[in-house]
Amino acid sequence: MKAMILAAGRGKRMMPLTETQPKPMLKINGKPLLEHHINNLRQAGVTDIVINLAWQGDKITEYFGNGSQFGVSITYSQEQAGGLETAGGIIQALPLLGEQFIVINGDVFTDYDVTSLKQLHLQAGEAHIVLVENPAHNPDGDFALSHLSPDSQKYTFSGISRYHADFFKGLSAGIRPLGPILRERLSEYQVSTELYLGQWDDIGTPARLDEINQRFAL
Template structure:
């Protein structure tokens, strides 16, 4: 199975850190966020990657190349400089992806065990998404767990998912956001969900990046 890492965002909220660098290349524990994902996915047995590129994407390509130095194989899906949003980027990359594939946002940091996604059964046109408890910057959440009523507690989409390629059938190429698509498909009962309680951070601002690095340094001191 292949994995797609979404790395085409402009990262405007991370300015000035992203003035000359794509957000997934910002460092946590001394290495780029996206490298943490590649290592975690490789541990799970996934060695074929698609990375979409837009803003400063040449920096990602120059750093990772074909992935051989990390023992993996990387292909790239080049987008216009403004990007195609999350769903649009996946749709453009579909010819490079298999019938089923994993997608991870390049600007998160987590200890989620991605190997669990390999054991999920998806029929044609289905998807599975991982939800997390709501962070301070998204207190109201986005999605309820599947089969719960609309007034049940809502959680935040982690940016970790698995898709059957037919999930995107009938959607024309172009700029599309993933969130609204997931919500509509959840209502059609073709999206399964799980709630992950472990460590997860959305690196959305320079302050959050600094706080995460400080926290990890403190954790290393106590172990």
């Protein structure tokens, strides 16, 4: 099982912190966000990792190299300047990912254990996404837990998911966000969901980054 960590975004809301480095290289408790993800994946037995690059991607390759010093094997998917958005980045990297794979947003901080995603079985063309309780900055959520009740309570997409490669079949490469695709496929019963109640933070602003680091300082 391979995993892809999305790390190509520029992180404009994090300026000036991301002026000279990508957002996933910002540090939580002294380590880059990406390193936390890599460690969590390794502990779950996922050691074959793809990372997409765009803004300041050289900072990531310089730090992680081929991944061997972190106990993993890393392959990089270089994108055009400005990146390809989430779905576009995944589509470009499909030749590196195999039939089924895990995807994690590089700018979230979580203790979610992907072991359960490894054990999940998806049919061709299906996806599974992890939802979390709505943070203050996204009170209305993104997706309902059940496609049978699309108007019920909505929760926030965590940026953690698993896909069968055929989920992206027929979609051309290029700049393409993931949200509209998930919404469409949810209505077509091709996306399953789960709700995770453990630690999860979206590192979207400098204030949120400071808040999380303050927790570790206590």
